[in-house]
Amino acid sequence: MKLCGRVAKFVEEDWKSHPIRFVVELVAWVLSISASVIMALTVPNPPLLVIYLCWVVGCSLYAWAAVSRGSFGMLANYALLTAIDTYGLVVILNG
Secondary structure, three states, X not given: OHHHHHHHHHHHHHHHHXXXXXXXXXXXXXXXXXXXXXXXXXXXXXXXHHHHHHHHHHHHHHHHHHHHXXXXXXXXXXXXXXXXXXXXXXXXXXX
């Protein structure tokens, strides 16, 4: 229970200190989970256009949040994922 209380306090403090970033990260998380669920439910023929759009938008939002947090590691990760997923999206669109 002590851990749950600390997590709840962290979430509350994050919301109070940066509500816009909190919402941006929440939207990015929803997009990421949605893409994974769509992929899982539609294999072997997933709707890659929809999934790539979720990934590109979600990773871009996470990259912005990483800058807001001052986290180089998160920024490097999400910037690279945005680039990779954007390439995949372009291939799908030009396919």
